[in-house]
Amino acid sequence: MDIKQQWNAFLTDATEEEQQVASLYLKSLERKRNGSNGTHIGALMEINSEFQEPDTLTMTIPNTELLQNSLDILHGGLTATLLDSAMGTLAFKLIPDDKAAVTTEMKVNYVAKGVGDHFTCVASVIHKGSKLLVMEGKVYRSDGVLIAHATGSFFVIPKRI
Incomplete structure (x- = not known):
């Protein structure tokens, strides 16, 4: 078939x-x-990204059936994916064009359930070095409640051409 x-x-x-x-x-x-x-x-x-200032990025996603776990809340792994995507996208934006940034470590704290119409992740820079960037990300649900906080380290490597 x-x-x-x-x-x-x-x-x-x-x-x-x-x-x-x-x-x-x-x-x-x-x-x-x-x-x-x-x-x-x-x-x-359905990620929508927006750079707010030189060292801040916001990513927003709608809450859909595809993102929910069996408890009808945002799946923790997808929350982590949103955090990694936002922090990594910001890291990538801050390095030279001939470089790439890859996640080397990420820690996530889940603090409230993911319910609501949409989720917004705000990523910011904690440290920007020539070989390592350390980022912070926070995910908020549509009523403004923080649902997850993360820190992540991103290693700067040569970009493959």
């Missing part, structure tokens, strides 16, 4: 919830295709 047949067979018996989730997947593929998001995970999470 080819992909079109698989897709049609799935949709034929899909519940309304499954159809909504399938629609979210398709929209994420379109966001990746049209360049709205540079990665599939960013497109799946």
Whole structure:
């Protein structure tokens, strides 16, 4: 069975919830295709980034069924992914064009449940060296309550060309 047949067979018996989730997947593929998001995970999470000042980045994601765990709250691993993405994107922006930044360590403290319409991560710089950046990230839910705090270290390496 080819992909079109698989897709049609799935949709034929899909519940309304499954159809909504399938629609979210398709929209994420379109966001990746049209360049709205540079990665599939960013497109799946519907990440929207904004640089606020030279050393601060804000990333926002909507709360969707794709991001929730079995308790209907934001999955902790996806919270960590949002933190890593925001801190890493900021780190990457702060280094020379011929370099890349990779996560070497990250610690996350979860302090409240992830519920609400959307989540906003604010990343900022703690230390910027020539070989290592240390970042901080905080994730807030739509009512402004902090749900997670992280610190991360990012090693600066040569970019592959």
